[in-house]
């Protein structure tokens with residue numbers, strides 16, 4: 519199908535982009551890689567009056583080393599992120615999870631920021647951002663603000679962004695020595711979305727778990743931290759048994775969806791299995 | 804209406820386009836390049852895959868205005884003077900198609916795959932083509948064709964696909 523008509527704006531800087539959004543008001547939409555938005559426009563599930571295309575805002579594509587953190591520009595493509603040496607070195611969880619997103623052609627266009635702003639509960643990168651305690655950097659004509667990942671994903675396809683706000687990038691704290699990470703995704707066919715995914719980061723001190731973070735994809739309307747798993751592992755000696763019994767709490771307090779890919783019960787079971795696998799893989803590094 | 808300048812298969816076109824015009828519709832309906840088909844509304848099938856500045860994209864998910872100043876290669880631009888590209892020849896030799904609807908996208912995605920990995924394993928080929936759906940072949944012959952083309956292209960001198 520063909521999208522409904524819209525006015526097209528192509529800013530070349532962040533300043534131009536935020537003033538275009540301020541001017542257009544509620545009826546504007548940002549176009550990033552278009553890999554989620556274009557199908558919505560084509561099916562006329564979205565019909566903005568104004569489309570603000572970030573494709574030519576070069577400053578938003580940058581990935582920078584901030585010392586104790588990385589800055590990943592919102593328009594860095596999945597293709598760029600999964601190959602970037604800084605990301606691979608300091609945030610390998612992001613590189614690993616991004617390589618599981620969609621397919622090569624989709625990854626050439628789709629962006630890191632778009633995947634977060636879209637806030638799809640089945641998207642892989644929101645849970646990854648949550649597990650890494652990333653901070654979303656937001657700009658508008660009114661000013662700028664930082665939103666922790668824990669507050670950014672509000673509901674199904676709903677982020678904390680206001681209509682006039684732009685996600686400019688994400689600040690990802692570097693994990694120091696002793697940390698290992700892993701993303702475990704279960705999907706039924708190539709290219710398809712996660713039925714459930716688990717993003718995990720573990721810091722070992724000698725043979726015990728010193729720090730652990732577990733975030734779940736597609737176990738509710740927004741990504742969630744498996745806090746019961748995290749609590750039951752702090753300070754515990756690393757062992758298969760410890761991971762197995764902690765992982766039994768993976769679905770505690772979640773409200774997983776039921777759809778043609780799986781019932782809520784099935785997803786709860788998957789969350790336990792995948793969490794055990796993710797913990798094991800993350801702590802082996 | 805925005806004015807665009809787009810190089811397609813080696814020829815530069817200047818046109819006025821409505822912003823909502825999809826690149827795939829521009830190629831098919833304005834330029835008559837119907838070698839690039841449309842198979843879905845959801846950016847899933849990959850039938851419409853072309854190269855944008857050398858990288859594969861699904862041309863149903865790109866606006867024609869976004870291709871302004873860029874270079875597009877479609878399946879029609881692969882074989883100068885009617886000669887077949889090694890990938891096209893391999894699809895023919897290995898019977899890698901039945902109805903042929905997915906074939907242009909498969910060929911463009913396969914060329915993109917070999918650009919990054921000149922000697923892919925069977926698993927790497929399957930992964931590289933995961934964005935392209937074929938409803939007929941069961942993929943076996945497609946994988947064989949890509950292996951054959953890879954071998955041929957490694958032996959033959961480097962060949963420019965973005966004209």
Ligand SMILES: Cc1cc2nc3c(=O)[nH]c(=O)nc-3n(C[C@H](O)[C@H](O)[C@H](O)COP(=O)(O)OP(=O)(O)OC[C@H]3O[C@@H](n4cnc5c(N)ncnc54)[C@H](O)[C@@H]3O)c2cc1C
Pocket residue numbers: 547548549550551552553554555556592593618619620621624627628629630631632633635636638640641642643679683684685686709710711712845846847
């Ligand atoms: C076939 C296919 C398979 C896929 N499989 C997966 C998968 O397995 N896992 C997965 O995680 N994703 C998957 N995706 C989605 C992919 O990751 C998209 O790249 C992502 O969802 C959206 O990114 P985008 O840059 O294309 O954003 P767009 O589609 O351009 O935008 C998406 C939304 O976010 C808003 N937005 C985008 N950028 C900004 C910004 N900087 N500031 C404010 N708002 C913004 C837009 O207004 C829009 O509402 C798939 C997509 C396709 C087509």
Ligand code: FES
Pocket residue numbers: 840841842843844845846847848849850851852861862863864
């Ligand atoms: S027509 Fe473009 S992906 Fe199906």
Ligand code: FES
Pocket residue numbers: 899900901902903904905906936937938939940
């Ligand atoms: S040959 Fe018919 S869809 Fe692939």
